[in-house]
Amino acid sequence: MDHLPDFPENPFIPKPFVIEEKKRESPSVFSLYLRPIDQLPFYFLPGQFNMLSAIGGGEAAISIASDPTNPHILIHTLRIVGNVTKALSKLDKNDFVLVRGPYGRGWPIDLVKRKTLILVAGGIGLPPLLPLLYIAQKNKGYFKNLILLYGARTKDDLLFMPLLYKLKAEQIITLHVSVDRPSRDWKGQFGTVTALIPSISFDNKETFVFSCGPEIMMRFMARAFIQKNLPKEHIFFSMERNMKCAIGICGHCQLSPFFICKDGPVFPYEKIEHLLTVEEL
Amino acid sequence: MARFGSNKFKITKRELQSILDALKRKGFKTIGPTVSKDAIVYEEIDSLNDLPIGIGDEQEAGSYRLKKRTDATLFGFASSPHSWKQFLFPAQEKIFSIHQPTEKTSPPLIDPSVRQDPPLAFIGVRSCDLQAIAIQNRVFLEGPYSHAGYKSKAKGLFILAVNCAYPSATCFCSSMGTGPRAKSGFDLLVTEILNGQKEPFYLIEAGSSQGEEIIAQIEKTDATEEDLKKEKDVIQNAEKQIHRRIETQGIKELFYNNLQHPRWEEIAQRCLSCANCTFVCPTCFCSTLIDIPKKAQEIERWMVWDSCFTLNFTHTPAGSVRKSVLSRYRQWMTHKLASWIDQFGISGCVGCGRCITWCPVGIDITEEAEIIRKTSPVKTPS
Numbered sequence: 001m002d003h004l005p006d007f008p009e010n011p012f013i014p015k016p017f018v019i020e021e022k023k024r025e026s027p028s029v030f031s032l033y034l035r036p037i038d039q040l041p042f043y044f045l046p047g048q049f050n051m052l053s054a055i056g057g058g059e060a061a062i063s064i065a066s067d068p069t070n071p072h073i074l075i076h077t078l079r080i081v082g083n084v085t086k087a088l089s090k091l092d093k094n095d096f097v098l099v100r101g102p103y104g105r106g107w108p109i110d111l112v113k114r115k116t117l118i119l120v121a122g123g124i125g126l127p128p129l130l131p132l133l134y135i136a137q138k139n140k141g142y143f144k145n146l147i148l149l150y151g152a153r154t155k156d157d158l159l160f161m162p163l164l165y166k167l168k169a170e171q172i173i174t175l176h177v178s179v180d181r182p183s184r185d186w187k188g189q190f191g192t193v194t195a196l197i198p199s200i201s202f203d204n205k206e207t208f209v210f211s212c213g214p215e216i217m218m219r220f221m222a223r224a225f226i227q228k229n230l231p232k233e234h235i236f237f238s239m240e241r242n243m244k245c246a247i248g249i250c251g252h253c254q255l256s257p258f259f260i261c262k263d264g265p266v267f268p269y270e271k272i273e274h275l276l277t278v279e280e281l
Numbered sequence: 282m283a284r285f286g287s288n289k290f291k292i293t294k295r296e297l298q299s300i301l302d303a304l305k306r307k308g309f310k311t312i313g314p315t316v317s318k319d320a321i322v323y324e325e326i327d328s329l330n331d332l333p334i335g336i337g338d339e340q341e342a343g344s345y346r347l348k349k350r351t352d353a354t355l356f357g358f359a360s361s362p363h364s365w366k367q368f369l370f371p372a373q374e375k376i377f378s379i380h381q382p383t384e385k386t387s388p389p390l391i392d393p394s395v396r397q398d399p400p401l402a403f404i405g406v407r408s409c410d411l412q413a414i415a416i417q418n419r420v421f422l423e424g425p426y427s428h429a430g431y432k433s434k435a436k437g438l439f440i441l442a443v444n445c446a447y448p449s450a451t452c453f454c455s456s457m458g459t460g461p462r463a464k465s466g467f468d469l470l471v472t473e474i475l476n477g478q479k480e481p482f483y484l485i486e487a488g489s490s491q492g493e494e495i496i497a498q499i500e501k502t503d504a505t506e507e508d509l510k511k512e513k514d515v516i517q518n519a520e521k522q523i524h525r526r527i528e529t530q531g532i533k534e535l536f537y538n539n540l541q542h543p544r545w546e547e548i549a550q551r552c553l554s555c556a557n558c559t560f561v562c563p564t565c566f567c568s569t570l571i572d573i574p575k576k577a578q579e580i581e582r583w584m585v586w587d588s589c590f591t592l593n594f595t596h597t598p599a600g601s602v603r604k605s606v607l608s609r610y611r612q613w614m615t616h617k618l619a620s621w622i623d624q625f626g627i628s629g630c631v632g633c634g635r636c637i638t639w640c641p642v643g644i645d646i647t648e649e650a651e652i653i654r655k656t657s658p659v660k661t662p663s
Contacts, residue, residue, distance in 0.1 A: 009393075009429065010376070010377075010393055010429035010430075011426040011427070011428075011429070012376045012377070012429070012570070012582070012584070013376075013377055013391060013393050014391070016388045016389050016391070018388070037388045053572070055379060055381055055389055055580055056379075056572050056574055056580040057572065058570075058571070058572050059570060059572075079598070081598035082596075082598065094385070094386065095385075096381075096388055096389050098379070098389070214599065215599075240597055240598075240599075241595065241597060241602065242594065242595050242596050242597055242602070244568065244569045244570050244587075245568070245570070247424060247425070247426040248424050248425075248426075249420060249421055249424065249426075249428055249566060249568070250567060250568045250569060250570075250587070251566060251567030251568070251587070251589065252567070252569070252587070252594060252595065254589075254612070254616065254620070256537070256615070256620050257620040257623035257624055259624070262424070262425065278540045278541065279608070280602060280603045280604060280605055280607075280608035281540065281602075281608070281612075
């Protein structure tokens, strides 16, 4: 059969990046600051992800946590949860990381221009939202208001707090932080991050919500906003599933008709709401 | 574009061998059915003598037996445990190798390992499997990215198809609209006709210019009205032997509406979650990537078949998404018959019956689909 069109080169071939800096963010979370060895700028859209691996350590899908306006440094923030992230955690400055990407559909940033944007992050769900904070920082006035509701299990699990406090001091974000299990020295809110929602006031027509965190958190979050009459179509989720190929051919990340890797990871809540209530789908 | 299929010719077995020889001379690796370990499998073949001459099969849910026929047919059997996907999408394939120089500051070297294998010629592809190849072409080649390994093999592929004359008891292609007559997607198409004799003769037609070139080189006579009638009889006879069916009217909505149907639990009681159905299925495309250490400083990354029936398949930091067998069987069947349509604009099932035959406990997708339809609380318009 000679009718098949030509396609670009093998999409599975990664590019080596060198670790310029490694930072510990919490007891189980670290960031890698990566520079491509070919020195070519790495462009991406907020909410997209890369496939990352330590040489021989297997690949994992990791969201991009860097500033989209600076394509010369790529930042990934990872929680050590399995073999792949463990292998990556053992690398140090000047070691090489294999990267392919960026993949997926990110946050609909054009839709929220000059609007109020509420970000709801749970735990390691914060890094995929960071590019939006950098946009707000570099491009003042991009959002009318930017509100971050951030929750973590304990105080020690909170990530990027110096950056968040700095953005708050610069009046770039309004920040609400809550921990599930407060320690004695915790002075802030406690309970689930969704409990912060009822006290927030916003203009329904001009407000959008982007959320990343555990699925159960996002579902309760959506419910809480809908109770406050926010239109469903203003709510967006970043979904997590097992991913191997990132290009919609390995089958792992399916959620009914969707491949999370190429149809997502960011979805309008409206599109997936009915799928989230079916167990083990 | 030239139109094919209007000219049909009558040839003998000897000319079929000439076609095989011509393909080999052109540099094709010829792959066809052959008998191995009490089953008909697809392997490299050198001559028609390698084919299952006078061998048929008997299939039922969970059962497969070869049987001797009383004639000398070359294609007197139905779907085999193999499908052609193993040649275009091998069960394991190296994607690249990576070498880390001893000097730690030197970047790793990646060798994409593009192999220049000879082009493949498939001999004896049935209509159901033609459709399966067309479906996998969509999956692997028509997205924003394509699978380079698959593409390199699919691009130069030559297909000699055969009209299916002897469907098995587990076949249901006619209800899926995929057979038994081959309609497109081949370079050459033959119909094996017995005409009451032990030795069959063949009607042949071209489906591409490459096929036409080959026909031009062989001895043949024009097919007569009588030959064409016999060809029609072969197909009609095959259709009569197909008793299983799936009603496809509104099937996507049927399955989307029945994700909570109690039948899933009943199936899960029997399903061993062994993944056989996914490996014999000619359209199942799931895979995983694994890193294999070779020697010091050298790693290979391989793409290997995976199955939605394994617990690890949906592993995330929060655990597996599909822990229960119920959820895994539901995913497989709902994907095959419903969500595939949303994903690729076509059903993922071609009605070849392999999943029924090779299920160790004989779970029958046609039976289960019918039960779900009959007991669906939401009626699907038909």
